Amino acid sequence: MxxxxxxxxxxxxxxxxxxxxxxxxxxxxxxxxxxxxxxxxxxxxxxxxxxxxxxxxxxxxxxxxxxxxxxxxxxxxxxxxxxxxxxxxxxxxxxxxxxxxxxxxxxxWSYTNFRQAQLGKQDLRGVKFHEADLSGANLMKADLRDADFTQAVLAKAKLAGADLRGATVDGLDFQTIDIKGARMDVAQAVVFARSFGVKIQ
CATH class of the missing domain: 2.160.20.80 (E3 ubiquitin-protein ligase SopA)
Known part of the structure; x- marks a missing residue:
């Protein structure tokens, strides 16, 4: 040593x-x-x-x-x-x-290249992924609470069953993300709905 x-x-x-x-x-x-x-x-x-x-x-x-x-x-x-x-x-x-x-x-971990990364079931609470490229990444059942995904790229990423509560999701295009069964808070649900064109009053 x-x-x-x-x-x-x-x-x-x-x-x-x-x-x-x-x-x-x-x-x-x-x-x-x-x-x-x-x-x-x-x-x-x-x-x-x-x-x-x-x-x-x-x-x-x-x-x-x-x-x-x-x-x-x-x-x-x-x-x-x-x-x-x-x-x-x-x-x-x-x-x-x-x-x-x-x-x-x-x-x-901002601005990192995590394309196609296998991060399923990982505990990523509080990690900063600002403008990171996570396109095609596997984040299924990952704990993403309080993580920062501001302007991150998650095209075709798999977030099924992930826990997103408290995470910053501003700028994410949920139309391209597999998010079936993911847990969200109310604010994230609003962002999710707006990405599909829903008008919330």
Whole structure:
């Protein structure tokens, strides 16, 4: 096991290296490459990853606490049972990532690419998905209470059986979303009805 504290790396290539079981505390990685890197069971604390490339990286069982992954590329990365606590993930791309068993506790996931993501039955309460692309995503039976979906794209997303109570749904086009059996509050029901052209007085 290794420990890095307050280290700064810029334009460093860590691709295909073995970085398992480490702890990163208040470290900064800018434009670094982690392509195919083994990062299983690492733990980060208040670290920053800016414009980094994690294509095909293995982040299984990793834990991230109040860390930031801004404008990073996670295409085809593996997040099996990974945990993100109060993290900032804005602008990052998760296309074709393995998300089985991922835990997302609050945090800011705005402007992320979650197209076709498998997030069914996940507890996503209070997560900020402002203008995120969740088109075609599976959110069936997910707990989405108090999440922020302002101007998010959920075209052809599956929200059947999800709990949306308290979530911000301004700008959503419910005509393109499978929302059968979802739980809503009164304010959301009004937005839902208006998206189908219902006039409410």
């Amino acid at each position: 290794y420990e890095y504290h307050e280290q700064h790396y810029e334009d460093v290539d860590f691709s295909h290296k073995d970085l398992r079981y480490g702890e990163l505390t208040r470290c900064t990685f800018q434009r670094c490459k982690f392509r195919g890197t083994s990062m299983e069971e690492i733990t980060t604390y208040s670290s920053q990853f800016i414009e980094c490339d994690f294509h095909g990286a293995h982040l299984n069982a990793s834990i991230h606490n109040e860390s930031a992954f801004v404008n990073c590329r996670f295409s085809e990365a593996n997040f099996f049972v990974a945990k993100f606590n109060h993290c900032k993930m804005t602008g990052s791309d998760f296309s074709q990532s393995q998300l089985d068993g991922i835990t997302i506790f609050q945090g800011d």
